[in-house]
Amino acid sequence: MKILAAMSGGVDSAVAAARAVEAGHEVVGVHLALSRMPGTLRTGSRGCCTIEDSMDARRVCDQLGIPFYVWDFSERFKEDVVDDFISEYEHGRTPNPCMRCNEKIKFAALLEKAVALGFDAVVTGHYAKVITDAEGNRELHRAATWAKDQSYVLGVLTHEQLRHAWFPLADTPSKDEVRAEAAQRGFSVAKKPDSYDICFIPEGDTREWLEEHITMTQGNIKDTEGNLLGTHRGSQAFTVGQRKGLAIGHPAADGKPRFVLEIRPKTNEVIVGGRDMLEIDEIRGIRETWAGVPIAETADFLAQKPVEGARSADFEVEAQVRAHADPVASTAHLVWVLDDEAETPGALRLETVVRLNEKLRGVAPGQTMVIYQGTRVLGQSTIARAYSLDRADITA
Structure with a gap:
């Protein structure tokens, strides 16, 4: 060849x-x-x-x-x-x-x-x-x-x-x-040492690099109840699960560290809370691609006309959300939902919904979720939302 x-x-x-x-x-x-x-x-x-x-x-x-x-x-x-x-x-x-x-x-x-x-x-x-x-x-x-x-x-x-x-x-x-x-x-x-970090960020400081490429605007840091805790230089430089760099200046009531729970670009707010609030057990992924021919449960569904609310049969997978993370046994299905980011009203998008058998912590929108069956890679999607099924959404 x-x-x-x-x-x-x-x-x-x-x-x-x-x-x-x-x-x-x-x-x-x-x-x-x-x-x-x-x-x-x-x-x-x-x-x-x-x-x-x-x-x-x-x-x-x-x-x-x-x-x-x-x-x-x-x-x-x-x-x-x-x-x-x-x-x-x-x-x-x-x-x-x-x-x-x-x-x-x-x-x-x-x-x-x-x-x-x-x-x-x-x-x-x-x-x-x-x-x-x-x-x-x-x-x-x-x-x-x-x-x-x-x-x-x-x-x-x-x-x-x-x-x-x-x-x-x-x-x-x-x-x-x-x-x-x-x-x-x-x-x-x-x-020769292995390569590390992001090749186009010379000094390895992602926050500093982002501040040079994104217009940062000061905004508020709030807790899950909407209380103002401090300010930040720009919400875009934060990620879910982050602890360092908050610079709130005073401890939480329970004395425990605070972590970034949510980033809200539209209001330029960063929502923080305790470590337990980072635990999630359901992930929704978008922009799916399939590594090889899709398995029967997904192939049959994808061959059908998209209809809002239509969902595939459940199928068992292992989900991995980081390159060096352990995979987590899960149950997945596909579903067609209204795309709230689309310019065309009524447009649908496909989501991969994965319910984890054990909780993960600090999963951020934008990360990649790869799903497996045994050693086989089925495909991947970009995480749009990760949340806890037994906890109410953050309303701050």
Whole structure:
């Protein structure tokens, strides 16, 4: 096969590319340039798309004897990832830019160009597995080692994208083994640290970066009963579950810490309360995508005409709301509801409603919810609302 190896400059993508070469495929390495201003991306071997990362990727390709190219995706990255990140915070949501990057850049823009150039598949260093079922359909599954599993951040991949995706590290027992293999191959990235944080926020201070990109206006901090507790510099810089940075100046009546419970962009208010108020047991997700062919309970429902209030049969899932969080056994269904954000009156939107078997804490709108059945990823959605069924809504 003709393979395009996405080279981040890290050890995982280096070993993945090497395994593709050893398997006898025609491999070409490509590094994605995601910024035309290198100084705006994290340096010190902690990012995933800096100049030094590009140089590391080139060295690996030279050692493997394969062609190497740098593709400029900076404009699409700005529009689809950075601008989306800003917009979500402006609307009081907490986005996951790595999910958007995988969806819009690494497996949409990159794959689209690769297929147009005649490549059969894109190889990356993600720890996840693609399995072909008896009917020839592709499914996304967790990697062999849950400690390194990255199927959560790949939950945005569609059936068509999975047809052209290959993850050679899927069955690798540990990251230590990958590093040992890289060292044996003589790759200088063998001991390179993993990437962390958000690549387009150079200093790692999300709040400071947001204040430079969003017009912040002073507003009120209130408790759940509507009492004024203090002020803030801008509600957009907060996220549900946050404790630091409130600067209220006086303790709660019970002496316990306060946490952000809700962000209200329209009134520029931040609502705070005790830790117990963060516990939720039902999540509603929007903007669904399905990783592979939808299961019967969802496929039959999606084939029907949308009708307000129509809902699918219940199906059992495990829900995961963060990349490194434990999945929670849940019961899910789909439902058509009126879209209160749509410009067209009466427009409907599809929601994935997940009722958790155990409570989670600090789940914020804008986060990504990925649902599984066993090791298989069914799909993902953006969290629109997370709440407790046995607690009245906050009325402050």
